[in-house]
Amino acid sequence: MAVLGKIRSLGPVALISVIGLALFAFVFSTGSGSITDVFKANEFNQSRVAVVNGIEMDREEFSTKVENAERGSNGSMTSIQAMNSTWNNELKNLIFRSEFEKIGLSVEREMMRAILKKYLIGYESFQDENGQFSELKLNQFIANLKEISPETLDLQTPNGTFPVSYESWNNFEESLANQDLEQLYYKFIESGLNTTIFEAKEDYFNSSDLVDFKYVRIPFNSISDSLIKVNKSDVNTYVKKNKNDYEIESSRDFIFVKYDEAPSELDKIEAESLLTNLLEDKTDIGEDGKTITYLGFKNTDDNESFINNNSAIKFNDFYGFKSSFSDLNIANKIFDLNKNELFGPYTDNGFLKITKLIDTKILPDSVKVRSISIPFQNFNNREEASKKADSVFKVFKKDKRKFNSLLRLFDPNPESTGEIEFSSSNPVINEFPNLRNFIFENRTGSVSLIEENFGFMIVEILSQGKKQKAVKIANLAVKIEPSERTRDSVYNVVSKFEIAVNKDNFREYSLKNNIKVNSANNIGELDENIPILGKERSIVRWIYEEDTQKGDIKRFNLRNGGYVVAMLTSINEEGIMPYEKSSVTALQKVKNQKKADVIINSINSLNLDEISSQNNVDVKTALSVNFNTPQIPGVGNEPAVVGYAMGIDKETTSKAIIGNSGVFYIFVTDRRKASELNNYQNLINKIKTSRSASARSGSYNALKDIAVIEDFRGQIY
Numbered sequence: 230m231a232v233l234g235k236i237r238s239l240g241p242v243a244l245i246s247v248i249g250l251a252l253f254a255f256v257f258s259t260g261s262g263s264i265t266d267v268f269k270a271n272e273f274n275q276s277r278v279a280v281v282n283g284i285e286m287d288r289e290e291f292s293t294k295v296e297n298a299e300r301g302s303n304g305s306m307t308s309i310q311a312m313n314s315t316w317n318n319e320l321k322n323l324i325f326r327s328e329f330e331k332i333g334l335s336v337e338r339e340m341m342r343a344i345l346k347k348y349l350i351g352y353e354s355f356q357d358e359n360g361q362f363s364e365l366k367l368n369q370f371i372a373n374l375k376e377i378s379p380e381t382l383d384l385q386t387p388n389g390t391f392p393v394s395y396e397s398w399n400n401f402e403e404s405l406a407n408q409d410l411e412q413l414y415y416k417f418i419e420s421g422l423n424t425t426i427f428e429a430k431e432d433y434f435n436s437s438d439l440v441d442f443k444y445v446r447i448p449f450n451s452i453s454d455s456l457i458k459v460n461k462s463d464v465n466t467y468v469k470k471n472k473n474d475y476e477i478e479s480s481r482d483f484i485f486v487k488y489d490e491a492p493s494e495l496d497k498i499e500a501e502s503l504l505t506n507l508l509e510d511k512t513d514i515g516e517d518g519k520t521i522t523y524l525g526f527k528n529t530d531d532n533e534s535f536i537n538n539n540s541a542i543k544f545n546d547f548y549g550f551k552s553s554f555s556d557l558n559i560a561n562k563i564f565d566l567n568k569n570e571l572f573g574p575y576t577d578n579g580f581l582k583i584t585k586l587i588d589t590k591i592l593p594d595s596v597k598v599r600s601i602s603i604p605f606q607n608f609n610n611r612e613e614a615s616k617k618a619d620s621v622f623k624v625f626k627k628d629k630r631k632f633n634s635l636l637r638l639f640d641p642n643p644e645s646t647g648e649i650e651f652s653s654s655n656p657v658i659n660e661f662p663n664l665r666n667f668i669f670e671n672r673t674g675s676v677s678l679i680e681e682n683f684g685f686m687i688v689e690i691l692s693q694g695k696k697q698k699a700v701k702i703a704n705l706a707v708k709i710e711p712s713e714r715t716r717d718s719v720y721n722v723v724s725k726f727e728i729a730v731n732k733d734n735f736r737e738y739s740l741k742n743n744i745k746v747n748s749a750n751n752i753g754e755l756d757e758n759i760p761i762l763g764k765e766r767s768i769v770r771w772i773y774e775e776d777t778q779k780g781d782i783k784r785f786n787l788r789n790g791g792y793v794v795a796m797l798t799s800i801n802e803e804g805i806m807p808y809e810k811s812s813v814t815a816l817q818k819v820k821n822q823k824k825a826d827v828i829i830n831s832i833n834s835l836n837l838d839e840i841s842s843q844n845n846v847d848v849k850t851a852l853s854v855n856f857n858t859p860q861i862p863g864v865g866n867e868p869a870v871v872g873y874a875m876g877i878d879k880e881t882t883s884k885a886i887i888g889n890s891g892v893f894y895i896f897v898t899d900r901r902k903a904s905e906l907n908n909y910q911n912l913i914n915k916i917k918t919s920r921s922a923s924a925r926s927g928s929y930n931a932l933k934d935i936a937v938i939e940d941f942r943g944q945i946y
Contacts, residue, residue: 279320280939282327286319288945294319309757309766312946322407324932329410336406342367344405354385374398387641389607418928419921429912435856437903442851442874445837446864447844448891452824461808463819468811475806475815480751481772482799484735486744487761488723488792490711500581500707501574507539507705508571508583527571532587532703541580542706547665548590548699550653564700573705580706588701595694596668597650601625601636604684618685622678625687629676632689648691653699664688711790723784723792732780735796751801754943762793772797773943821887828892829885837882837896850898864890875900 279286299311306314329335336344342364349355350362354370357363374382378395393401468475492500509525529535536544554560555578562572566586573583601621608614621635636647651658651668658665663679668690671677676689711719730738739746749759754773757766768785771777772795782796801807834840841848851861851874859871867888877883879897886893906912 275941275945277941278316278945279323279941280937281320281323282936282938284323284327286323291315291319307757307764309755309764309946312942313755316942320933320938321929324929324936325407325411325414327936328932329414334410334414336410340409341402341406344409345402348405351387352385371395371398389604415925415928418924422917422920422924424913424917424920426909426913428916429909432857432916433906433909433912434903436858437855438875439853439855439901439903440871440874440897441853441899442895442897443837443848444851444861444870444893444895445841445844445846445848446888446891446893447828447840447846449821449824451844451846451891452827454820456827457820457823459816459819459823463823464808464812464815467815467819467822468805471815472805475811477751477801477803477806477810478753479803480753480801481797482748482750482752482801483768483772483795483797484746484748485762485768485793485795486726486739486746487787488719488726488794490716490719490790490792492709492711493715493718496712496715497581497709499712500709504574504581504583504705504707526583526585526703526705532585536703536705540704540706541708542582542704544703545659546701547659547662548588548592548669548701550592550594550697550699552594553653553656563702564698576709579709580704581709582704582706585703585705586700587703590670590699590701591696592653592669592699593693593696595650595652596690597648597692598668598688598690599632599647600649600689601632601639601647601687602684603639603686606684607639614684618678618687622687625689626676629689635687719792723794727782727784727794730782730794730796732782732796735782750799755946762787764788765793768793768795771795825885825887825892832885832894835882835884835894837894840894867893870895 276288277285278288278291295308295312295315298315299306299308302311345367346362346364349367355363355367357366370382370384374393374395381392381394381397383390384393507525508527510528511523511525513521513523515521524530524535526535526539533544533546536542551557551560551564554563559572559575559577563584563586566572568586568588571583571585574581576582603614603618603621605611605614608617621638624631625635632647636645637643640647651665653669661681663681664686667675667677667679667688671690673690673693676687679686679688726738726742726744736746738744747761749762752759752769752772754769756769757764759765759768762768765785765787771783771785777797779797779800782794785793785795787793801810805811828844832840832843834843837848849863854861854871854874856871856875859866859868861867861870867890870886870888870893873883873886874895874897877895877897879900881897883893883895886895
């Protein structure tokens, strides 16, 4: 299915991504379009998105990159998601840029040419007659771009021809330079890392030295909460001591009630009347006075035209198995129909349907093929692509053994076999109707040249799965939607609620009238998704407006219909969590500490049997425990207990150990010291590799933590 995914994404964006993220950026910077709807419609005029370590992030340049990211996602990203993705990239670039300037790290002309050669060595546009990379051709290409700027030149790449401007080329070079400087910076850091034999030995023995011990665990929950007293000051003291666990960014909390514009019973009755009215034939008197009969759905022979003219769901000319239906009960009833019989009305995914069985066939439930894709975008026009596809298909039909060599003409990946397995139950296959009809309705060994919306495909059927009954159906459907009458009724209910509530009675009034109140907590300034509601950016913008105060209430129209009435309940400033939030976890931690004190004070023996008897718990055994994986079977992660066991003498009972789940007393019965290794180099290499990977992410995070960042996005988006 990986190859199928590739076929689905064919198009300029997907192919450009093969070249690399940098090339993706420069190609799309030549595009046009706008996502100005992302910006707040106010008088705020900000030329900078941010200032990072004194370096400005230009708003116009940033918004262009956001546009490119959103367009390049083919609809998979919203404007805010594209903005946040671009922000992360640009923030990283500026943080590293300031670091590079500080240490004097830069890319000069010769290094830039070496970088370009590394990335462009496979481009025919920059090769001489011997197929070798030509710096002369590269320099000439850049000079020509500069001379004709802002016009573009076509650049032939391994994946097609794309227009390039001088500005986009400079963006491309800058992106490549940043990538290489970043990798060089990481190498500098890694060169300063060193792993000693001592460290390798320590890691080896921490994993290989084993200890057996008996233990008694008195769980915290054995002490009733009524026996301890926890003050607010106790929790605050704990939070201060563990403030790293309770630091938060600025956020907002609000509550809301949601009103859906759902169809009423009367709406459903009207939809059914509209649908059944299309079943029977109708007559009319023509201009010549003769009676004209219009066939209804029940009697028509032209099902496709009737459905396309009258149904909310267009006609789909394919055969489906039971597995392609969302409701098996409905599928069973349809499969039991005779040809031209009807089933319905019935509801399905928001539609009211009447289904006619048109035909049945016995077809395979899956098909494995091998294919060669020939996209239109690799050619100047469709005719040119068609000629190439015809010539390749003729060669393949004449000698199928040439499949791999022909595949390499369009797919340079040596690991690609061109093989795809299609399941009839996967709706993706319906995106390629010509391919679907050929592979499911022809025999193994059949070959064909097929045209789809992205280009041509040369296809051979390799094998087919189990054959089953499949049906072709026509669905006469009406979308069940709320009427204007229903919408007005919902609006009146919402208005009544909005007028009735205030900051003091919002919850009480809702409870009294059986209206569910929902909570949305820790919503960030640039968040977009709200629990239950989904993407509702307008609500987030409102709770962060300067004029919005705690207790303010506002009604919103939802993007997909319906209403929300929201009330801001909390403005959480950056810093340590307030007691109300920190106590959710800190309170239990403090309780456990106080319970541990009660347990310890009640113990007057260091004999495990006596301790177990006094506390009505069993003496248990933990075998072959090591320091690096401090798990006690049946208990869980207890590093404090295992660490203690590794450090005390054999046949010694410990003092009280406060663990994660209770108070422990242990008695070490055996310990086994691992033998020395002859050579620790493999362990040294393993630790070094792990540290190098950590250093890469850790170094950027460290730079980010100390960076001075002024972020203005909340005033723009």
